[in-house]
Amino acid sequence: MTQCHFAEFLEEFALGSFDADERERVLEHIRLCPSCAEEAGNYLEALSVIALDAPDQTPPLSLGRFIMAEARHSIESPRRLPRQSVWRHWPVFAAAAVAAIALAWTIRLSGELENQHLALASLTRRYDIIVGVLAASEVAIQQMSATEAAPGAMGRIYLDRATGAGMLMHRLPPLTEGKCYQLWFVGNGERVNGGVLRTNPDGSGYTIIQSPGPLSRYTGVGVTQEPAGGSPWPTTDRLLGAGI
Amino acid sequence: MQVYRDSGASDEILVGRLCAKDVNALEILYARYSRPIYALAVRLVGDAHVAEDIVQECFLKLWRQPELYAPEKGRVTPWLLGMAHHRAIDWLRRRTIERRHEAEGVDPVEHSAVGGDPESILAGALRRDEVSQALAKLPDAQRVALELAYLRGMTQTQIADFLGEPLGTIKTRTRLAMRKLRTVLEPFALEESL
Numbered sequence: 001m002t003q004c005h006f007a008e009f010l011e012e013f014a015l016g017s018f019d020a021d022e023r024e025r026v027l028e029h030i031r032l033c034p035s036c037a038e039e040a041g042n043y044l045e046a047l048s049v050i051a052l053d054a055p056d057q058t059p060p061l062s063l064g065r066f067i068m069a070e071a072r073h074s075i076e077s078p079r080r081l082p083r084q085s086v087w088r089h090w091p092v093f094a095a096a097a098v099a100a101i102a103l104a105w106t107i108r109l110s111g112e113l114e115n116q117h118l119a120l121a122s123l124t125r126r127y128d129i130i131v132g133v134l135a136a137s138e139v140a141i142q143q144m145s146a147t148e149a150a151p152g153a154m155g156r157i158y159l160d161r162a163t164g165a166g167m168l169m170h171r172l173p174p175l176t177e178g179k180c181y182q183l184w185f186v187g188n189g190e191r192v193n194g195g196v197l198r199t200n201p202d203g204s205g206y207t208i209i210q211s212p213g214p215l216s217r218y219t220g221v222g223v224t225q226e227p228a229g230g231s232p233w234p235t236t237d238r239l240l241g242a243g244i
Numbered sequence: 245m246q247v248y249r250d251s252g253a254s255d256e257i258l259v260g261r262l263c264a265k266d267v268n269a270l271e272i273l274y275a276r277y278s279r280p281i282y283a284l285a286v287r288l289v290g291d292a293h294v295a296e297d298i299v300q301e302c303f304l305k306l307w308r309q310p311e312l313y314a315p316e317k318g319r320v321t322p323w324l325l326g327m328a329h330h331r332a333i334d335w336l337r338r339r340t341i342e343r344r345h346e347a348e349g350v351d352p353v354e355h356s357a358v359g360g361d362p363e364s365i366l367a368g369a370l371r372r373d374e375v376s377q378a379l380a381k382l383p384d385a386q387r388v389a390l391e392l393a394y395l396r397g398m399t400q401t402q403i404a405d406f407l408g409e410p411l412g413t414i415k416t417r418t419r420l421a422m423r424k425l426r427t428v429l430e431p432f433a434l435e436e437s438l
Contacts, residue, residue: 011415011418011419011422011428012399013355013409014326014422015390015393015394015400015418016329016330016333016393016394016397017398017399017400019334019337019394020334021329030317031312031314034316037314037316038316038318040317040318040319041292041316041317041318041319041322041323042318042426043422044323044326045318045319045322045327045426045427046422046423046426047325047326047329047422047425048322048325048326049378049379050379050390050391050392050394050395051280051284051322051325051328051329051423052280052284052325053379054280054283054284054286054287055283055287056283056331057279057283057286057295058279058282059278059279059295059296059299060296063278063296063299063300064271064274064275064278066300067270067274067299067300067303067304068270068271068274070265070307071270071304072267074307074308075265075267109278110270114305114308117305118297118300118301121299121304122296122299122300125296125300126293128342157385170343193251193396195292196291196292198293203248209295210326228290229430233342234276
């Protein structure tokens with residue numbers, strides 16, 4: 001067990017109790033203190049039990065492709081950090097203070113740039129998927145019909161028949177607290193979860209979707225309202241539907 | 245994605261190869277750990293798109309700053325899971341604040357379907373059985389305190405308020421729970437099951 005005074009913070013650090021700034025201070029310390037690094041690693045190891053208890057989920061193939069493309073791209077055109085000035089002719093203490101401020105500012109700026117870059121990368125990935133669907137040679141576009149349960153609701157689905165990737169645009173009634181809209185793929189008398197829809201407060205929105213397994217298994221799609229987070233099977237009447 | 249070959253190199257060696265900008269090493273690490281990281285993120289944030297962003301941030305961070313990982317921090321898996329957990333908790337807290345500001349607003353939630361080949365799904369199910377058994381061995385009070393902190397992103401002060409218990413009691417419970425988990429983990433050889 002480490003005797004470092006930081007040790008008392010490591011448990012809460014591993015649990016995620018700290019905000020980003022506090023966490024960064026702990027991380028800075030961990031980089032310099034092997035005993036705290038080992039202790040923090042032990043806590044993270046223990047907590048990985050809870051992490052690994054999560055139900056199995058597979059990220060979409062497009063995510064891996066995008067990350068590797070980003071990695072390759074960064075080799076071809078590495079980002080450059082701004083150069084720092086050197087204040088050679090100032091008194092030593094003033095120079096040290098200014099350099100410290102400049103360094104802190106550079107680190108902060110670098111962090112912000114990193115966050116903006118990641119957000120942009122995420123948006124780019126989504127647009128890449130949408131463009132891929134719209135440009136697919138076997139794209140199917142279907143207008144979804146509203147049922148009596150949601151008169152006036154509208155939906156249009158775009159599906160790449162080759163990959164099962166697609167996009168659903170919709171305008172549905174505003175959701176009530178604790179509810180969500182969920183897509184179902186219909187085939188052989190079964191309804192298979194197609195994901196929960198991204199919905200704005202007014203009920204409109206668009207969602208990138210992926211058919212669970214080959215699209216040829218399914219003959220239609222439907223949308224229902226379910227408890228927030230989604231349901232393993234439909235629990236309410238269909239609001240929108242279409243053949244595919 | 246290009247075809248890659250998992251040479252069986254250890255995670256630590258692969259992270260070392262990232263310092264030399266070896267994309268193949270990143271592909272192998274992604275193939276090994278993207279699923280548990282994604283599953284954890286989906287469980288925490290309940291939104292497939294946000295979960296994808298978290299996976300993306302973790303692996304790109306690892307790619308850009310592999311030197312942040314040091315072997316004395318333990319195995320790569322818990323370190324990556326910890327990074328994903330922290331990012332998910334940050335997102336949950338931001339969302340809580342946003343929801344306070346948008347009392348009548350409804351935030352988007354989205355899930356993706358479960359997928360993958362049958363063998364890895366079965367392996368994942370077996371692994372979850374093991375870790376579920378490990379969690380089940382904890383006394384209820386300890387497990388609840390730990391799950392509220394880890395899965396809900398609550399601080400220990402918030403947990404104390406929520407459960408109506410003294411802060412010191414909550415701190416003791418979470419500390420004991422984590423120590424007990426470390427003990428029961430040893431026979432499970434988690435690295436192999438991943």
